[in-house]
Amino acid sequence: MQEKQKKNVTTILKAAGIVVAIAAAAFLILILVLTVTEFKPAAKETLDVGGNASGTLHEGDDFSIVTWNIGYGALGANADFFMDGGKHVSTADREQVQTNIQAISEELKTLEPDAAFLQEVDLDSKRSHGINEQDAIVDEWKDSTYSFATNYKVLYVPYPIPTIGKVDCGILTLSGYEMENAERISLPCPFSYPVRIANLKRCLMVDRIPVEDSDKELVLVNLHLEAYDDGEGKAAQTKMLKQVLQEEVDKGNYVIAGGDFNQSFSNVDISMYPQIDEDLWQPGCVDVDEFGSDLNFVTDNRTPSCRSLDQPYEGADPDKFQYYLIDGFIVSSNLTVDSVETQDLGFANSDHNPVLMKVTLGK
Incomplete structure (x- = not known):
């Protein structure tokens, strides 16, 4: 009897060992595949500019621009998200994503900006059910030019359970004026291997609009800075942003940078939005004095631009x-x-509200 029990125990241990070995081998194969297919953008890359725009810009003209993190069409008022203390990975079915993207497109048409900076725009991701959100939005922007820069491209993100899966995402700039060229500038990545292979590769996207009868350009810089780091990543990326912007200022160009900074601005009162729970995600803060007098930070503190995703709104x-x-x-x-x-939209279709700015080009 004891001999039989020993054999049973041995059999169970062998079976368990085989299962563990198979799981370990599968994990190693996955890491190998993700390593081989890792998205590795160059320090600088020239991007395609699509579409056709007839507008021309002159000194003294008014110019309006909106920035909006659209939450890949899946982070509407019904959503929470595990990275922010919520419970869910998949936050919207295909129909809900389509509804959100359509509502976002309609709001952009209502605002009628001359240009738009959009972040978290999916091309082909599991979380947004493979919908090409760039195409859906561009189709609504007639007579415009646009460019797209990838910042998150992973064959399979293997966490949590259920997994995030395939991600192909980036930032999109649209303009009613002709953009002559576009460039992707890689930002420092704070993550080391192997975490890096399934993470974002943040960037700046720089587009240039010629100013008629002038040697100046209007330089548009779309950005989405680090969110889930210890703060060093945000600092390094902000430092590089400053360098890029100062180079353009030194050329005499008009410069507008905008997007989701994942940081507040030190010159803006945010006391009306206190941290109510220290366990929730907390943004960084940009010291605007480090940017000098040539660059001004602008936002509207009368309405929050973002909500927490620890629970549905x-x-x-x-x-x-x-x-x-x-x-x-x-x-x-x-x-x-x-x-x-x-714009106070009640976070109906994204966890961010759009911010609309109007400027005048100096003569």
């Missing part, structure tokens, strides 16, 4: 919710800021 008490002010613009001093306004 739908059905929650809005007076007890965690809000953030992390979206906005940096503009060169040769631009006059006429207005800036965050």
Whole structure:
């Protein structure tokens, strides 16, 4: 009897060992595949500019621009997200994603900006059910030019359970004026191998609009800086952003940088959006004094630009919710800021609200 029990135990241990060995081998194969297929953009890359725009820009003209993190069409009022303390990975079915993207496109048409900076635009991702959101949005922008820069491309993100899976995502700039060229500039990545292979590769996307009868350009810089790091990544990326912008200022160009900074601005009062729970995600803060007098930070603190994803917004008490002010613009001093306004959309179709700014090009 004891001999039989020993054999049973041995059999169970062998079976368990085989299962562990198979799981370990599968994990190693996955790491190998992700390593081989890792998205490795160059320090600088020239991007395609699509579409056709008939507008021309002159000194003294007004120019309006909106920045909006659209949450890949899946982070509407119904959503929470595991990285922010929520429970879910998949936050919207295909129909909901389509509804959100259509609503976002309609809002952009209502705002009628001359240009738009969009972040978290999926091309072909599991989380947004393979919908090409760039095509869906561009189709609604008639007579425009556009460029796209990839910042998150992974064959299979193997966490959590259920997994994020395939991701192909980036930032999109649209303009009613002709953009002559576009460039992707890689930002420092704070993550080391192997975490790096399944993470974002952040970047700046620089587009140039010629200014008629002038040697100046309007330089548009779309950005989405680090979110889930210890703060060093944000700092390194912000430092590089400053260098890129200062180079353009030194050329005498008009400069507008905008997007999701994942940081507040030190010159903006955010006391109306206090941190209500230290366990929730917390943004960094850009010290605007480090950018000097040639560059001005602009946002609207009357309305939050972002909400926490630790719980759905739908059905929650809005007076007890965690809000953030992390979206906005940096503009060169040769631009006059006429207005800036965050559109209060109740986070219906994204966890961010769009921020609309109007400027005048100095003569």
